[in-house]
Amino acid sequence: MDVDLSFVWAGIIAFAVLAYVVLDGFDLGIGIVFPFFLKRRDRDVMTNSIAPVWDGNETWLVLGGGGLMAVFPLAYSIIIPALYMPIILMLVSLIFRGVAFEFRWRTHDESHLWDFGFWIGSSVAAIMQGIALGALVQGIAVEGRQYAGGWWDWLSPFSVLTGVAVLVGYALLGVTWLNLKTSGDLQVRSATLARPLTLGLLGLIGAVSLWTPFINDMYFERWFGWPTAFFSSFVPLLLAACAYSLWNGLRHGRHLQPFLSALGLFVLSFVGLGISFYPYMIPGVLTIQDAAGPESSMKFLLAGAVVLVPMILAYTGYAYWVFRGKIDPEEGYH
Numbered sequence: 012m013d014v015d016l017s018f019v020w021a022g023i024i025a026f027a028v029l030a031y032v033v034l035d036g037f038d039l040g041i042g043i044v045f046p047f048f049l050k051r052r053d054r055d056v057m058t059n060s061i062a063p064v065w066d067g068n069e070t071w072l073v074l075g076g077g078g079l080m081a082v083f084p085l086a087y088s089i090i091i092p093a094l095y096m097p098i099i100l101m102l103v104s105l106i107f108r109g110v111a112f113e114f115r116w117r118t119h120d121e122s123h124l125w126d127f128g129f130w131i132g133s134s135v136a137a138i139m140q141g142i143a144l145g146a147l148v149q150g151i152a153v154e155g156r157q158y159a160g161g162w163w164d165w166l167s168p169f170s171v172l173t174g175v176a177v178l179v180g181y182a183l184l185g186v187t188w189l190n191l192k193t194s195g196d197l198q199v200r201s202a203t204l205a206r207p208l209t210l211g212l213l214g215l216i217g218a219v220s221l222w223t224p225f226i227n228d229m230y231f232e233r234w235f236g237w238p239t240a241f242f243s244s245f246v247p248l249l250l251a252a253c254a255y256s257l258w259n260g261l262r263h264g265r266h267l268q269p270f271l272s273a274l275g276l277f278v279l280s281f282v283g284l285g286i287s288f289y290p291y292m293i294p295g296v297l298t299i300q301d302a303a304g305p306e307s308s309m310k311f312l313l314a315g316a317v318v319l320v321p322m323i324l325a326y327t328g329y330a331y332w333v334f335r336g337k338i339d340p341e342e343g344y345h
Contacts, residue, residue: 016313017303020082021292023316024075029281031071033184033274034327038065040185042108042133043178045126047204053197054126056338058112060192063334065112067327069105074323081312085156086292086302092158093151094143094165101139108132134178141177145170148287149226153296169222176215180277183208187257187270194337202261205269209261213254216280220247223287229295230287246283250276 038061048054080087091098111128118125142165149169152160186208189201224231234243253275260268288294292302303309 016309017299020309021299024078027071027075033277034068036181037184037188038068039133039137040181042129043182044185045130056193056197060338064330067330070323082304082309083292083302084304086297089153089158093160094146097139097143097165101136104132104136137178137181138174141174142170145173151293173219176219179208179211179215183212183273187273191266191270192338205261209257233287243286246279250279
């Protein structure tokens, strides 16, 4: 049986993007919630909780972006011009965030300035990721084989809404991670902060979900037409189950359950996005097969991916295993 390599690569890139969102999401969330934790000691523990893994988490962003450019060059050549500004702002924010993360440890008197930079970098990166997603969902103007829209098409009420949703979602991942990795007063305050963030995220997911089907007839048909409505109906039910699990875990003082439930909200939202998009790379314009490069290129690159992806998974899993458990505030990881 012949295997369509374009769909194999679409799956690899989708997995890389999802891995980035769920892994880098919580360490971006740590920076986003910095203003709620004013003591330097608390912030030191917070950054120590992600110090062993935060660099590796961004590997998935490189894999997803590089894979899109190499395997789906037509889609890349259309998406990047359409999203130049949010992508550039995201990358600059990630760089600034990384610099702030390191320099806050090298100075004491000016550490509050680097903490501010860490918060700004994390927050802007999260918002720009959400805005880029919203702009892709609402559609990209294409004529022939190139972007035909304007410079500001990416900025709309819907893309701003998705930007805020990603910001709040990452903040929730951050505080549930702190609930898992810290103890004492810091853990209690993280769990307390998780409650309003959970309600806020559920409200934003609901708003985005209600708005999306009316952006494009294709989305409406996917979610409300038969037989796809039967399968898509499971997504909100599973989202409700994850939300209940998260709230129940916080109410009963559990540490791992809220974090896994928050991750579940992101995974299910990603699945819902996939239901809306499939089989398009650019909704309603360019399918996966149409966007794919030559089969010889996909075969050549797949040989590398078969080796590379398991290696990334292995060292990522090993890093999390080595640094499992609660943070010791007196020792830390940095």
